[in-house]
Amino acid sequence: MIDRRSAILGTLAAGLSAGVDAQTPAPVQVGSRGPRLPDPTETIDLWPAGAPGAPPRLPVEIVEDRATGTQATDRAVHGVARPRLVVFRPAKPNGSAVLVMPGGSYVRIVVDREGYEIARRLADHGWTVFVLFYRLPGDGWAAGPDVALSDAQRAVRLIRARAGLYGIKPDRIAAMGFSAGGHVCGDLATRFAQPTYTPIDTVDQSSARPDVAALMYAVQSMALPLAHPGSRTLLLGASPTPALERAHSTAFNVTSATPPCFLVHAEDDRSVAVDNTLAFRAAAIKAGVAVETHLFATGGHGFGLSRAVGKPAASWPTLFKEWARAQGLG
Numbered sequence: 001m002i003d004r005r006s007a008i009l010g011t012l013a014a015g016l017s018a019g020v021d022a023q024t025p026a027p028v029q030v031g032s033r034g035p036r037l038p039d040p041t042e043t044i045d046l047w048p049a050g051a052p053g054a055p056p057r058l059p060v061e062i063v064e065d066r067a068t069g070t071q072a073t074d075r076a077v078h079g080v081a082r083p084r085l086v087v088f089r090p091a092k093p094n095g096s097a098v099l100v101m102p103g104g105s106y107v108r109i110v111v112d113r114e115g116y117e118i119a120r121r122l123a124d125h126g127w128t129v130f131v132l133f134y135r136l137p138g139d140g141w142a143a144g145p146d147v148a149l150s151d152a153q154r155a156v157r158l159i160r161a162r163a164g165l166y167g168i169k170p171d172r173i174a175a176m177g178f179s180a181g182g183h184v185c186g187d188l189a190t191r192f193a194q195p196t197y198t199p200i201d202t203v204d205q206s207s208a209r210p211d212v213a214a215l216m217y218a219v220q221s222m223a224l225p226l227a228h229p230g231s232r233t234l235l236l237g238a239s240p241t242p243a244l245e246r247a248h249s250t251a252f253n254v255t256s257a258t259p260p261c262f263l264v265h266a267e268d269d270r271s272v273a274v275d276n277t278l279a280f281r282a283a284a285i286k287a288g289v290a291v292e293t294h295l296f297a298t299g300g301h302g303f304g305l306s307r308a309v310g311k312p313a314a315s316w317p318t319l320f321k322e323w324a325r326a327q328g329l330g
Contacts, residue, residue, distance in 0.1 A: 076108040
């Protein structure tokens with residue numbers, strides 16, 4: 001439920017009616033009383049003429065401020081109508097990029113805890129970071145359960161096509177997703193070549209395959225009882241067929257073309273069972289895909305950075321950095 005502290009992103013309407021060269025701004029900070037860091041201002045619209053397959057009535061983008069007391073900013077965005085990338089440029093680029101896909105159970109995009117916080121940390125280590133505001137499958141887009149994947153595919157292609165502008169190498173692009181965003185990331189890693197939209201320009205001639213993928217406490221299975229019920233319902237509807245469940249369970253889509261994967265999960269996760277990650281790991285090993293897995297005894301769900309402080313799970317960024325370096329990134 002969105003409370004009275006929520007705010008409609010007033011600039012969105014102007015962005016939707018502007019020319020195709022206009023870029024939709026990042027969401028504003030709407031009321032947090034806690035510490036604030038400067039927000040990025042550089043954005044890239046994925047679809048210059050508007051996202052394909054729009055419903056008759058576009059969703060209205062709303063920013064929900066979930067912070068309480070003196071908490072740091074904790075925003076969630078609902079109703080993404082103009083999917084885009086928010087760019088974090090490092091002071092000293094290392095030549096590698098990361099596409100970050102926040103979670104939110106396919107009902108929202110968790111902007112700060114699984115987006116901007118992660119992006120700032122990675123940018124501090126030299127990565128050029130692109131946070132993806134992807135469309136949500138419950139908002140009526142024609143692509144249905146593939147709508148977020150379409151945005152992720154287009155995002156990788158844009159980053160690769162513009163690599164020279166950002167001082168990155170086109171073969172050093174990582175994808176990283178959290179929770180439901182981890183499902184988007186797993187979909188991208190396994191179904192990057194699946195046609196989910198009609199190409200619109202030369203950008204779509206680039207490959208959508210990320211060079212590595214990091215799946216963080218990710219939603220993977222769409223079959224009960226392993227599936228996260230809320231994500232499953234938003235993605236596939238209330239009563240999906242077994243065939244539809246299987247088609248969107250990432251472990252069944254792993255092939256030898258899947259990029260090397262970095263997996264992180266807490267074994268006490270009560271929202272997305274750790275067996276989601278174990279199933280993906282088993283599929284990767286079977287397909288001959290390089291996979292590194294870190295399971296933490298405690299951490300719960302959605303620990304990101306701030307909720308992992310003081311716990312062993314807080315080590316995951318260092319583990320990722322060292323693993324990525326071994327893969328030739330970072």
